[in-house]
Amino acid sequence: MPAGTTTDDPSGAVIAAWRAESARLVGALTRMTRDVDLAEDLAQDALLAALEQWPVTGIPDNPSAWLMTTAKRRGVDHFRRADTLRRKVAELEHALDRDGGEEAQVPDLDDQVDHIEDDVLRLMFLSCHPALTPESRAALTLRLVGGLTTAEIARGFLTSEATMGQRISRAKKTLASVRAELEMPTGEERAARLDDVMAVIYLIFNEGYTATAGADWMRPDLTAEATRLARMLADLAPDEPEVLGLQALLELQGSRTPARLSPDGTPMLLEAQDRTQWDPLMVRRGLAVLRAASRLAATGTPVGTYFLQASIAAEHAVAARSEDTDWRRIAALYDVLAQAAPGPVVDVNRAVAHGRAYGAEAGLAVLATVDAAALGGSPLLPSVRGDLLERAGRFAEAEAAFSEAASSTRNEGERTVLLRRAEANAASGLPPLPGDQHRTQHGGTSDEG
Template sequence: MDQPAAVRGRVDALWHIEGARIVAALARVTGDVGLAEDAAQDAVADALVAWSRTGIPRNPGAWITTVAKRRAIDRWRRAGLLQDRYELLARGIQDEAAPEWDPLPDDVLRLLFTACHPVLSTEAQIALTLRVVGSLSTEEIARLFLVPVATVQQRIVRSRKTLAAARVPFEPPEPNEWTPRLRGVLHVIYLMFTEGYAATTGETWTRPALAAEALRIGRILTGLIPRVPEAHALVALMEFSASRFAARSGPDGGPVLLADQDRTRWDRAQIERGRASLARADRLAGGLGRARGSYALQAAIAECHATAARADDTDWPRIVVLYEALARISPGPVVELNRAVAVSMATGPEAGLAIVNGLEGTLSGSHLLPSVRAELLARLGRTDEARAEFTTAARLAKNLREREVLQRRAASL
């Protein structure tokens, strides 16, 4: 690999791991989320040029943060706001010297709550926050939402303009102001973890650092809002899912399907943490199974997998019931597709295929529908049809590792 390509890879990896913290640190200094992201992106562009000449510095994150602060000052100077901003910086330094109680002590969590301001629509909150907190590209966000890239770009641009017009400061809301933002905050954490658990694009199957950051934020949040059931349920879901990371990839980095995973490599301590979090969510909701929300139902499904000693021991009938409950409160084609898989395992591939066929026309442009249909057709012995569906799924898959698996499955039939 030549040096510019190596630098590009290192910068991309750094941005995915530390991008949110860099933007959050800049937003704390500048008081402006949009400016913070712009300055950080300018600094990343500078890094690509400078590091190709001089090499990667010892502390690349600090380098980008320092350059980004200079970029922010340059923008203030051009806008004629430099003196005012210097005064703001001075006040910030004084505040840091004598810190007061902060209801949101983590900068990334503070950034999350700022971007989920109620002046924005839920869709705009989530798109903006995935961009600035999750460090996801517009293409990755579009894949998560199954919408065009242009739609995501418009949402982000409009949300930044709305925050600027409303003069929303980068400061923690008081706890009594958290409720209108909480739904968006939880959903962004969920989507960050989802992208880390199974990357929608790129050359790696998982992004463990992104998933770990989502789990870290979720754990902090449950300490701040200890009586919100769905916050604990979301942490439970992430704990169960993260417990399988060591077994989800093979020696070549390719995906290992759930049924084929070495369950001795699952993190049992993490599974127990997940069970404890789910039990607490149920207690807070009024008892086991009562008023379970979307995250609690998904966590209960994950618990069924986590507690099965072997794949054959999985309680598929219970998982079907849980997916039916999930479909009632959070209906959508992905939930139905997962229900089809569960039904196929509980009662046979014919029943699952009937559900999948009923989803025709949904999930346009996604590999998910043809890949599930292919597996069910293969189990039914309809080899030619299965091969064609695997080939279609491979063509639509944006993640290189997932595409390779689908291509191998097509070739093996």
């Protein structure tokens, strides 16, 4: 039984089993039926059956196997009703007979279906098919691999359930129209598709880490789900240092979640966070996974941007206090990252690092090279400019930059922080009254790294 369930909580057991095993269910059923829409319907039928039966009959000894067996039986029933697909009936009945037909007789889900872990990886590749848009890939990954409901996905991306349902439905129809198969791509296509899978997981994490819009600064449900997907992908591809790098990055950044809001709900930026509140288990896990990736890299296996970003996050994680951070090391890592994956977001964070390592003017010099148009009106650039100007003592310019950033963001929590910093710089720029002590610069930074 999945961790966290009890014998007196049938509904909780159903949800836990579904969240843990839905990807395996849908992947195995897709391989058997060659129809992702039908596979999801069969898995959903099994979920509904569990919700109806477990409160009456009790939680089975092996909830995951029960779901798989029930889904297969529903598949047999479906194909029996379709005369033109009798061959499918024989395949599914053979699979059911091989499993013994009773959920209690199946000791382990991994023994139920050949190559079941490969099915999950195949399902990840399928949900990130190049025929789909990035937004559809993210939604379909959360649906098929993450096991989230349409309503949960819609809440995470601040859209209506109907709109998200249409997006997911269109994605499935697109896969059907291009005859997408649940097959493992090979060679260059596999590398490209693996990059797509990681990009979708990272997109989901970032949307949860700092929400694009809305009243909440963070959406921990999305960061937790992205981290779970990254762990799953690392289990399925343990010899890929970039996959390990992605997991390490998400573990290390996600560890800060408890410290990113003050008790009154105010967002806390990186340098102001109480590091004793960072999740120590996630920090240890992230550092351990990063070490494993480093060992692979030492054998000559190429690494990339996720490994480099995880290495930057590790520098923050090992510093007990903000002032202990090795900013020169972080600046050097950003220099390497900018060469490996040049882009405006990397350069903005590189400016932060250089500003901390070598002074505010050095950071502003890096920032001056950033193509603002490429950021599409994001508040990132003016907020970092405001931070560096503040550190340089140029308070009037800092106030203007923070005000510009506040007007650009659609996230209420972020807007609150930016407006407060604009007000603080306005106050710092006022001439001192007689007898006043010299005003000090204000700390804080963008929550980068």
